Amino acid sequence: MEAHGRAREVDWSPLRGVLQGTVITPGDERLVLANKQFAAGQPIAPPQALVRCRSTPDVRRTLEFLREHALPFSVRSGGHCFADLSTRAPVIVDLAELNHVTCRDGVAVVGPGALSGDVSRSLATEGRVVPTGGCPRVGMGGLSLVGGFGFLGRRHGLTSDQVERLRVVLADGSEVHASRDEAPDLFWALRGSGTAGLGIVTELTLRTFPLEGLTVCNGRWPLTEAAALMALWQHHAPEADPDVNLELGLVAPDDPEAPCHVELFGVLLGSDARVAGHRETLARWLGPLAKDLRLWNLAPAEAADYVVGLLDHEVSPAWLPSLPYRHTGYQFTRSNFFDAPLSPESIRACVEQFEADRRYAQFRELELIPWGGAYARPDASSSFLHRGARMMLRHTATVGSRSTEALREHGRAWVDASRETVLRHANGHVYQGYADTRLDRFHHAYYGDRLGRLQRIKQKYDPENVFRNAQTLALP
Numbered sequence: 001m002e003a004h005g006r007a008r009e010v011d012w013s014p015l016r017g018v019l020q021g022t023v024i025t026p027g028d029e030r031l032v033l034a035n036k037q038f039a040a041g042q043p044i045a046p047p048q049a050l051v052r053c054r055s056t057p058d059v060r061r062t063l064e065f066l067r068e069h070a071l072p073f074s075v076r077s078g079g080h081c082f083a084d085l086s087t088r089a090p091v092i093v094d095l096a097e098l099n100h101v102t103c104r105d106g107v108a109v110v111g112p113g114a115l116s117g118d119v120s121r122s123l124a125t126e127g128r129v130v131p132t133g134g135c136p137r138v139g140m141g142g143l144s145l146v147g148g149f150g151f152l153g154r155r156h157g158l159t160s161d162q163v164e165r166l167r168v169v170l171a172d173g174s175e176v177h178a179s180r181d182e183a184p185d186l187f188w189a190l191r192g193s194g195t196a197g198l199g200i201v202t203e204l205t206l207r208t209f210p211l212e213g214l215t216v217c218n219g220r221w222p223l224t225e226a227a228a229l230m231a232l233w234q235h236h237a238p239e240a241d242p243d244v245n246l247e248l249g250l251v252a253p254d255d256p257e258a259p260c261h262v263e264l265f266g267v268l269l270g271s272d273a274r275v276a277g278h279r280e281t282l283a284r285w286l287g288p289l290a291k292d293l294r295l296w297n298l299a300p301a302e303a304a305d306y307v308v309g310l311l312d313h314e315v316s317p318a319w320l321p322s323l324p325y326r327h328t329g330y331q332f333t334r335s336n337f338f339d340a341p342l343s344p345e346s347i348r349a350c351v352e353q354f355e356a357d358r359r360y361a362q363f364r365e366l367e368l369i370p371w372g373g374a375y376a377r378p379d380a381s382s383s384f385l386h387r388g389a390r391m392m393l394r395h396t397a398t399v400g401s402r403s404t405e406a407l408r409e410h411g412r413a414w415v416d417a418s419r420e421t422v423l424r425h426a427n428g429h430v431y432q433g434y435a436d437t438r439l440d441r442f443h444h445a446y447y448g449d450r451l452g453r454l455q456r457i458k459q460k461y462d463p464e465n466v467f468r469n470a471q472t473l474a475l476p
């Protein structure tokens, strides 16, 4: 495949001469670092350059060079954007090597390129934890800007709720710190604005919590139980004690001969006595299905691995593909927030659709994520919108790197059809962490009534629209 075709040649040597990091261009086998594990929909052309910054001054120099040459670019921390916004650009400003992690007096300072799994392990050695998501390879940069939900979220809140201070390189190349006392408008905006393009975050200071052991809970049933479980789950999981964080997943293996199943998974937190209470409550709402539940008590170090996805739902070491990714598969994801439960008819339609017309080499997953708990804390101090939702549903189809266009199309169509079965109950808002380029009014979906204020902040900090991709904020 041809590299992004900006016909004119760029002489990268002046930038190479001043960077601590590297500029990787076509012909250099390290360009494989530009690959991601899954692309959304279409193959991604290799960039004209992957600039690997190692420090804040590197980021400033890179920005200056790209502006001088009027080169379009993306900003990438962990590269896990579902819409490929960080990777589909002629130049990628890559922050993977800005990945330091330190922790002192319960406060963590991390680089945006630090991966959630590495942060969790590093903090665990200090007996601390920060709530993150369930994928160990997501970067702290992207995660802290979109929100960041996960197994500790109903107790402690989002990853972005823990951010105390951000170091940011602005569009004009200047550097600011954003906190409650410094550039408070930018601080408000960044924590929840996701891919909005307000500046490049080069360091994050985060509050942490004492790391405790926890109880992992897992149950697996045939898909025939899915409708009943969805009905029960949506009434109980979003209203459960904040120390109970249980997701429900419908899973269709990539071999249509293999049966689909439904899985309840997550954590029970707190003292032994409190966990015993949570177990009783759970057994009551599950009724006869409770006999298939399995529980594991994890010591703190294992807990730190489980909450970030380094252990799988049954607490075995999770399978993780080797980095760098040599081949790129395809993942189609769409999601919505819901303020109210789904009707029995929608649940029935959703389960039917889940099994319909399965294909060889196509994996499907429907994920039901409980909201409430600490996510619902009234909070005017950040731009994150989705405080009042009850739950989120994510529909995902995954196919391999050698899939045909027809199989990809089929996966995409299934995601659309699955989403359609429940759409009438959705609240119109979408998690900015599940960026979706096929939304008609994506800014409204991500930011709702925060949009106007965010646009004014964009105008103030990036009046020339230097940071732009398909979903950055438009100037007012």
Ligand SMILES: Cc1cc2nc3c(=O)[nH]c(=O)nc-3n(C[C@H](O)[C@H](O)[C@H](O)COP(=O)(O)OP(=O)(O)OC[C@H]3O[C@@H](n4cnc5c(N)ncnc54)[C@H](O)[C@@H]3O)c2cc1C
Binding pocket: 074, 075, 076, 077, 078, 079, 080, 081, 082, 084, 085, 086, 087, 095, 112, 132, 133, 134, 135, 137, 138, 139, 140, 141, 142, 143, 145, 146, 147, 148, 149, 150, 194, 195, 196, 197, 199, 200, 201, 202, 433, 434, 435
């Ligand atoms: C497999 C998988 C599992 C996931 N699981 C969860 C989960 O459990 N919980 C959850 O909340 N989310 C989850 N997500 C979503 C994830 O949090 C978002 O996609 C997030 O944006 C990824 O961060 P990143 O740094 O890896 O991404 P990147 O692709 O590097 O960045 C995404 C976008 O954020 C912006 N950005 C990134 N870094 C910076 C920076 N330093 N400065 C300014 N802007 C920046 C850019 O606009 C960029 O396009 C998951 C995603 C995937 C693919």
